[in-house]
Amino acid sequence: MQQEKRVIALGFFDGVHLGHGALLRRVGEMADRLGAVPAAVTFDTHPENLILKVPTVPLLSSPLDRAELMRRYYGIRDVIVAHFDERMMHMPWREFVTDYLVGENGAVYLVAGHDFHFGYKGEGNPERLRELCGELGIGCDIIPKVERDHITISSTYIRTLVAQGEMERANEFLGHPHTLTDTVAHGKKLGSTLGFPTVNLRFQPGVLVPAHGVYATKVWFENGESRPAVTNIGVRPTVDDGDKVTVEGFILDFCGDLYGQTVRMEFYRRLRGERKFDSLEALKEEVMHNAEQTRAYFNAR
Ligand SMILES: Cc1cc2nc3c(=O)[nH]c(=O)nc-3n(C[C@H](O)[C@H](O)[C@H](O)COP(=O)(O)O)c2cc1C
Ligand SMILES: Nc1ncnc2c1ncn2[C@@H]1O[C@H](COP(=O)(O)OP(=O)(O)OP(=O)(O)O)[C@@H](O)[C@H]1O
Numbered sequence: 001m002q003q004e005k006r007v008i009a010l011g012f013f014d015g016v017h018l019g020h021g022a023l024l025r026r027v028g029e030m031a032d033r034l035g036a037v038p039a040a041v042t043f044d045t046h047p048e049n050l051i052l053k054v055p056t057v058p059l060l061s062s063p064l065d066r067a068e069l070m071r072r073y074y075g076i077r078d079v080i081v082a083h084f085d086e087r088m089m090h091m092p093w094r095e096f097v098t099d100y101l102v103g104e105n106g107a108v109y110l111v112a113g114h115d116f117h118f119g120y121k122g123e124g125n126p127e128r129l130r131e132l133c134g135e136l137g138i139g140c141d142i143i144p145k146v147e148r149d150h151i152t153i154s155s156t157y158i159r160t161l162v163a164q165g166e167m168e169r170a171n172e173f174l175g176h177p178h179t180l181t182d183t184v185a186h187g188k189k190l191g192s193t194l195g196f197p198t199v200n201l202r203f204q205p206g207v208l209v210p211a212h213g214v215y216a217t218k219v220w221f222e223n224g225e226s227r228p229a230v231t232n233i234g235v236r237p238t239v240d241d242g243d244k245v246t247v248e249g250f251i252l253d254f255c256g257d258l259y260g261q262t263v264r265m266e267f268y269r270r271l272r273g274e275r276k277f278d279s280l281e282a283l284k285e286e287v288m289h290n291a292e293q294t295r296a297y298f299n300a301r
Contacts, residue, residue, distance in 0.1 A: 003106040005036040006078060007139075010101075010112040012155070013042050015060035016069035018175040019146040019153040023111045024074035026141055030109050034139075039078035040070055041101070047084055058208035060159060065181050068264075073176055080105055093119025097132055109139035116142075148173060165211030165270035177218070177266035178210070180247065184258045187248060190239065194284050196291070198248035199229070199258050201265060209233060209245055213273045216294040219251050220264040228252045230287065230294040231265065234274035238283050252291055269297060 007030045009023045016024075024040065031038035046057045061069065067079035082088060082100070091100070096119045101107040110133060118124040126142040133140035145152050153173050161170035162178060171177050182201040191198040199219065203209050212234035220226045229249035236246060249265060271290050277283040 005034065005108045006039040006106045007031040007034060007036045007109040007111065008080070008101060008105065008107045009040040009076070010110060010116055010118065011040070011042070012046060013040060013066055013070065014046070014155040015158050015174055015178075016066060016073065016176075017153050017155060017158055017173055018148065019113065021074060021175055022143050022146050023113060024070060024076055026111050026143060028075050030111070030139065030141075034108060036108055037078050038074075038076050039080060039105070040076050041080045041082055041105070042066060043082050043084035043088070045084040047089070058159070059206055060155060060162060060208060061179065062181070062204045062207055065179055068181065069176065069179065090120050093124025093128065094132060095119070096124065097129065098136065102136060102138065107138060109141075111141045111143065113143050114145045159208055162208055162210045165213055165215075167210065167215065167267050168269055171268070177268055179264060179266055180207075181262060181264045182247075183260060183262045186259060187246070191248065191250065194280060194287075196250040196284065196287050197255075198232075198250050199263065201247040201249070201263070203245070203247065210267065211270065211273075212245075214271045214290050215267050216269045216271060216297045217249055218266045218268065218298070219249055220266070221258070222261050222263070227254050228294050228298045229265070230271075230290045231267075232274065237274065237276035238280070250287065250291060252295060 007027045009027045011020065013020050027038045044063055046059060048057050063081055070076035070079055112126060112129060114126060116126055130140050130142060151157060158170050158173050167178060180201055180203060185200045187198060187200040210233055215231045217229045217231040218226050219229045229251040231247060231249035233247050234245060235243050271293050
């Protein structure tokens, strides 16, 4: 079977921020021009997590969200998720290009960032990549760094913002709202009796949990509709004494059954920290106030 031609962006692309966007847009342009499929290679494990053997880098997005963000915002059609294992870790950089990208994945044009290092011991770099692409007769672009407020946009920086609950600033650097996609799970149903039913989502293991607290969010349903929601991330000290983190959104102006549906939640602004209330009445009153804050936030946008 004839191999499909692909224009491929190279990197990990955690969060799919505006710096990544510069690469992915270029991929789209070149794919159009060459009649090739716009694609990106990412890895199932963050290279640092495998090399250091402990997951030290909690990610902004799951592989599913990463791929979906690349599709939705930049029209990337194929997201090739490479299995980052011992073989991949020991693959010399030349082989990664000639065998993996060109041979296995039909690369006819490669796009990488100014600081992209790859292959065994990170010996591959933009200079070497450009030279090798010249030898192989395939196109190559190295994209200069993208900055905002004199800061180089990076997944590392955005992770610190999300961890501190600075969602609006994180979203400015991402170029889109921070996103969590998950299948709705069952909660204890206490929310319904209190007057605020909630959808329960989870951050996958290895994905960064934003600062605990209450957020103005938007929930997108499988049918493409969306509603504002007010969402708590945390351990619910008023009703629980464990340390299990939950993500619970009270969707405004909605009633219906969402259990089992896959929804996308977008985080916009942190409204307050999580608190232990003296009574369920006091908790409910505050949740209703936060719901109105959320409504006002989206009405003003
Ligand atoms: C917008 C919102 C804010 C919340 N804030 C807090 C809080 O500050 N402290 C707390 O202990 N629980 C908080 N919760 C969690 C509630 O205690 C929980 O949703 C309620 O007990 C229902 O739980 P259930 O869905 O498992 O039945 C909040 C929930 C929502 C939706
Ligand atoms: N601000 C940026 N401007 C231009 N290119 C970028 C920028 N940030 C990343 N890239 C490029 O995008 C690709 C993916 O990069 P990578 O996933 O390592 O992102 P990163 O934000 O630098 O991550 P980290 O902060 O974890 O190092 C690489 O080719 C990289 O050079």
